[in-house]
Amino acid sequence: MxxxxxxxxxxxxxxxxxxxxxxxxxxxxxxxxxxxADAHVRGYVGEKIKLxxxxxxxxxxxxxxxxxWTYRPPSSSRTESIFHYQSFQYPTTAGTFRxxxxxxxxxxxxxxxxxxxxxxLKDNGTFSCAVKNPPDVxxxxxxxxxxxxxxxxxTMLSSVALLSILVFIPSAVVxxxxxxxxxxKATGAKKRSRSGYKKSSIExxxxxxxxxxxxxxxxxxxxxxxxxxxxxEEAY
Numbered sequence: 335m336x337x338x339x340x341x342x343x344x345x346x347x348x349x350x351x352x353x354x355x356x357x358x359x360x361x362x363x364x365x366x367x368x369x370x371a372d373a374h375v376r377g378y379v380g381e382k383i384k385l386x387x388x389x390x391x392x393x394x395x396x397x398x399x400x401x402x403w404t405y406r407p408p409s410s411s412r413t414e415s416i417f418h419y420q421s422f423q424y425p426t427t428a429g430t431f432r433x434x435x436x437x438x439x440x441x442x443x444x445x446x447x448x449x450x451x452x453x454x455l456k457d458n459g460t461f462s463c464a465v466k467n468p469p470d471v472x473x474x475x476x477x478x479x480x481x482x483x484x485x486x487x488x489t490m491l492s493s494v495a496l497l498s499i500l501v502f503i504p505s506a507v508v509x510x511x512x513x514x515x516x517x518x519k520a521t522g523a524k525k526r527s528r529s530g531y532k533k534s535s536i537e538x539x540x541x542x543x544x545x546x547x548x549x550x551x552x553x554x555x556x557x558x559x560x561x562x563x564x565x566x567e568e569a570y
Contacts, residue, residue: 367473378485387446387463399467
């Protein structure tokens, strides 16, 4: 009679670790914290670079939330803490990134991003973003590979070309339209002169008004010039 009771007790002991594992996995799932970051970021020397990091937590953000950014140089296992956040931002005050790390995130919007000012070629390497929002403390740690290069002549040339297109093409279109309009007027005037066409009273009135407007503009320009000369003389 004691044998079955022992077997049952053995089965109960065997099920306990399994139940414990399921319970821990369930807690792990509830407390999970999902963090996302760009795998690769490219920047240029001297131009500010943003390292984006976002997170999703099942718990409300409190003053216990912490954010830590670390840096690892290429071909090295040494990591360096460059930024810490807990209710306030604490950028590093020593090392390569001293006075060059800025907080650009918003924890209440799930944003843990930072920026690097005046980047150099020595800033190339791997950056990691870690977020903890108790009780959500289990999370992945995404890595961001930063590549800083000199802005080449080709890139500068493309920027200049784009600016030229945006500025000169509209101007060229306006000039072409004006030339076409002037050409049409000249062609119409030649046809009328060949056919002995006489202007109507309305056209004569329009031409007179145009001449009067031109005279007014000329007088206005002269008057402005006189005003400028008088102001200049009074100044001296």
